Amino acid sequence: MYAAWTVKHKPKSLSEIVGNKEALQKLIEWVQSWEKGIPKKRAAFLYGTPGVGKTVTAETLANDFKMEFVEKNASDYRTEEAINRFAGLASQYGSLFGGKRIILLDELDGLTGTADRGGVKAITDIVKNAQSPIVLIANNPYDPRFTTLRSHCLLIEFKKPPAGEVAKHLKRICEAEGIQAEENALKFIAQRSEGDIRSALNDLQALAQGKKSLTYDDVSWLGYRDRQETIFNVLRMIIYGKTSIGAKQAVGMADVDNDMLFEWIYENAPIHLTDPHDLAMAMDALSMADVYRGRIRSTQDWSLMRYVIDYMTAGVAMARQNTKTSGWIPFKFPERIQMLSRSKSERAMKLSIGRKIKRKCHISAVRASKEFLPYIRIIFKNNVEMAAGLSRWLDLDSEMVEYIAGSEEKAEEIAKLLS
Amino acid sequence: MSFEMWAEKYRPKKLDDMVNQKEIVERLKSFVKSRNVPHCIFAGPPGTGKTTAALCLARDLYGEAYRDHVMELNASDERGIDVVRETVKTFARARAMGDIPFKVMILDEADNMTGDAQQALRRTMERYTETCRFIMCANYSGKIIEPIQSRCAPFRFTFLPREEHDKYLKCIAEKENVKLLEDGFDAIFEVCSGDLRKAINTLQAAASLDKPVDAKVVYSITGRAHPADVQKMIEVAMSGNFLEARKQLRDMIQKYGVAGSDIIRQIHTEIFRTSIPEPWKIKLADVVGEIDYRLVEGADEEVQLSALLARLVEASSKLGKSS
Numbered sequence: 001m002y003a004a005w006t007v008k009h010k011p012k013s014l015s016e017i018v019g020n021k022e023a024l025q026k027l028i029e030w031v032q033s034w035e036k037g038i039p040k041k042r043a044a045f046l047y048g049t050p051g052v053g054k055t056v057t058a059e060t061l062a063n064d065f066k067m068e069f070v071e072k073n074a075s076d077y078r079t080e081e082a083i084n085r086f087a088g089l090a091s092q093y094g095s096l097f098g099g100k101r102i103i104l105l106d107e108l109d110g111l112t113g114t115a116d117r118g119g120v121k122a123i124t125d126i127v128k129n130a131q132s133p134i135v136l137i138a139n140n141p142y143d144p145r146f147t148t149l150r151s152h153c154l155l156i157e158f159k160k161p162p163a164g165e166v167a168k169h170l171k172r173i174c175e176a177e178g179i180q181a182e183e184n185a186l187k188f189i190a191q192r193s194e195g196d197i198r199s200a201l202n203d204l205q206a207l208a209q210g211k212k213s214l215t216y217d218d219v220s221w222l223g224y225r226d227r228q229e230t231i232f233n234v235l236r237m238i239i240y241g242k243t244s245i246g247a248k249q250a251v252g253m254a255d256v257d258n259d260m261l262f263e264w265i266y267e268n269a270p271i272h273l274t275d276p277h278d279l280a281m282a283m284d285a286l287s288m289a290d291v292y293r294g295r296i297r298s299t300q301d302w303s304l305m306r307y308v309i310d311y312m313t314a315g316v317a318m319a320r321q322n323t324k325t326s327g328w329i330p331f332k333f334p335e336r337i338q339m340l341s342r343s344k345s346e347r348a349m350k351l352s353i354g355r356k357i358k359r360k361c362h363i364s365a366v367r368a369s370k371e372f373l374p375y376i377r378i379i380f381k382n383n384v385e386m387a388a389g390l391s392r393w394l395d396l397d398s399e400m401v402e403y404i405a406g407s408e409e410k411a412e413e414i415a416k417l418l419s
Numbered sequence: 420m421s422f423e424m425w426a427e428k429y430r431p432k433k434l435d436d437m438v439n440q441k442e443i444v445e446r447l448k449s450f451v452k453s454r455n456v457p458h459c460i461f462a463g464p465p466g467t468g469k470t471t472a473a474l475c476l477a478r479d480l481y482g483e484a485y486r487d488h489v490m491e492l493n494a495s496d497e498r499g500i501d502v503v504r505e506t507v508k509t510f511a512r513a514r515a516m517g518d519i520p521f522k523v524m525i526l527d528e529a530d531n532m533t534g535d536a537q538q539a540l541r542r543t544m545e546r547y548t549e550t551c552r553f554i555m556c557a558n559y560s561g562k563i564i565e566p567i568q569s570r571c572a573p574f575r576f577t578f579l580p581r582e583e584h585d586k587y588l589k590c591i592a593e594k595e596n597v598k599l600l601e602d603g604f605d606a607i608f609e610v611c612s613g614d615l616r617k618a619i620n621t622l623q624a625a626a627s628l629d630k631p632v633d634a635k636v637v638y639s640i641t642g643r644a645h646p647a648d649v650q651k652m653i654e655v656a657m658s659g660n661f662l663e664a665r666k667q668l669r670d671m672i673q674k675y676g677v678a679g680s681d682i683i684r685q686i687h688t689e690i691f692r693t694s695i696p697e698p699w700k701i702k703l704a705d706v707v708g709e710i711d712y713r714l715v716e717g718a719d720e721e722v723q724l725s726a727l728l729a730r731l732v733e734a735s736s737k738l739g740k741s742s
Contacts, residue, residue: 266725270661270662270729271662276659276735279729279732280729280730283728284729284730286722287713287726288713290717290723291713291716291717294716298533300534300538335669336721339669357424360424360427363470363493364527365493365496367495367528371465371620372424372426376424376624378624378627379627382624382628386627393423393424394424
């Protein structure tokens with residue numbers, strides 16, 4: 001069973017918050033001012049892009065000041081009526097148990113449409129009369145709906161923390177998890193996340209969990225990733241999709257081409273579908289998607305792509321019938337792609353030997369490297385004389401000879417016979 | 420012992436030298452006699468003499484200087500439309516020299532050409548029939564578009580029968596002073612099932628050990644050339660571990676370059692050897708057949724074969740419940 005690292009390694013105190021020292025200072029001063037009586041601004045409005053630590057700041061603030069923490073988010077205050085249900089909490093200073101209380105209204109951006117208009121007004125009323133500190137959080141405080149509310153709040157901006165600080169944070173977590181991480185690997189993750197600590201942490205977990213070490217090579221593929229809708233979210237929409245339409249729509253959100261997306265699904269679907277029947281159905285869908293890819297290749301009729309997409313998204317989503325959702329399973333980068341890039345130079349070598357064989361044996365370089373090379377390799381291992389003869393006949397260069405022979409000594413023996 | 424690839428050294432030079440595909444050879448000889456060749460498709464499994472037949476035909480037709488009149492192109496290496504537009508067209512439209520009014524273009528592994536390259540080829544074939552005749556070699560004629568098929572005389576190559584296979588290997592073994600024992604023949608035939616190129620390569624690799632070639636030697640060679648432990652992979656899949664089975668499959672294909680068609684053939688054989696209840700075997704064979712068909716149609720061997728592995732995992736889980 002996995003626990004998300006964003007939860008497991010959540011800061012417990014304000015001192016552990018990454019970056020935003022100025023904002024924290026402003027917030028602390030405002031909370032302390034409550035000791036001397038109710039300040040003019042009874043609410044602090046924290047704003048900033050996702051994942052910079054707004055919510056966790058409010059939580060640790062309550063923790064550090066030993067205050068009772070009451071948290072509400074968008075669904076709790078969609079309407080005026082819903083808000084009035086907890087308005088009383090805010091109208092009295094201190095909690096039942098004699099302690100102080102702080103109230104957090106998170107995700108204000110979640111209030112949309114005219115139905116929620118009353119909601120913002122009710123919140124404004126609560127703020128005006130609050131007897132306990134209230135913290136509001138939104139991504140964009142300059143939304144016209146918040147104009148009146150804003151004027152009653154102390155605005156505190158949370159900025160994106162610099163990559164260096166995020167990397168340091170990642171490093172602490174790696175240490176706690178017993179992972180040896182290369183400096184530039186963490187820096188890469190931090191930079192990719194553009195100040196979104198939460199996504200940086202999710203990435204780190206997906207890449208490093210269960211490993212002893214993390215290298216730059218392990219993470220560099222993150223370059224494929226889309227900031228808006230991460231490939232992980234796309235995969236979740238497909239593999240855990242409940243409707244065909246929903247799964248199909250995920251394609252538009254992925255920042256990778258369809259072939260790459262196919263690889264992601266093909267790598268991960270079996271990890272997430274443990275029931276044998278579901279697995280077989282999903283793999284069958286992927287197999288059919290691949291059949292359509294083959295048809296595209298032979299007919300060059302790209303309109304067939306829609307069926308590839310149907311099978312690889314809806315087909316996989318609908319395969320899920322018996323598998324139970326069990327905890328958090330990470331998504332993995334397609335291993336085949338990693339293998340491909342790793343063995344690139346080897347394939348280039350095989351192909352150039354294949355070309356030499358092609359010149360003599362009336363066969364394509366591709367097939368020559370599959371059908372002749374394995375046997376030539378055996379000959380090179382067993383029989384230096386034959387190896388030398390073949391090298392001459394095929395006109396292999398010394399690099400090729402060494403590659404086929406598999407060792408320097410053997411290559412030297414062969415070279416001696418050649419000179 | 421000579422230092423060439425024997426598969427090349429002992430490739431027949433003339434149609435008369437070809438040991439098998441008798442009917443095909445007879446028809447080709449009649450083309451030579453009439454000094455006219457239609458567009459042809461040579462279809463059949465690997466190692467059955469398609470390219471050899473095309474080269475022999477060319478040599479019989481033009482004599483030793485055949486290279487001046489013949490172009491060989493490998494579609495696996497050059498499969499795009501640009502090749503057809505430029506290389507093929509340039510060759511096809513140039514006038515032929517000598518007394519035969521056309522040249523010959525051998526398009527090997529033509530089933531690997533893209534669809535639009537084939538479309539372009541079809542026009543080229545039509546326009547320059549006077550000056551150029553095409554011989555297309557392919558494993559699956561089904562992968563060649565209908566309009567090209569209808570313009571070509573079809574020739575179906577089949578695997579070599581056992582006697583001819585043995586005769587050929589024996590001849591090579593004698594010339595190369597290799598002692599090929601009786602069970603060595605059996606083993607090579609079992610492993611290569613009539614693919615003569617593979618058989619000769621196996622023999623040559625076995626000969627490099629400098630000892631008499633018996634079954635044991637042959638199996639050790641093929642084991643090392645194709646470390647496809649299909650049996651083990653099936654066991655892993657039947658034990659329910661799909662991810663591990665897929666990993667083994669991936670290694671076979673990517674690291675060792677084993678062809679998907681070889682793997683599926685072995686899976687098919689293995690299914691009838693396993694200890695699953697008899698009625699299941701034919702059900703699984705049906706699944707194997709379906710995947711085999713998709714393999715031909717599809718784009719990616721690993722994807723298709725891992726779909727098959729998933730079906731094995733599913734079958735074994737049902738098996739556990741029913742027994």
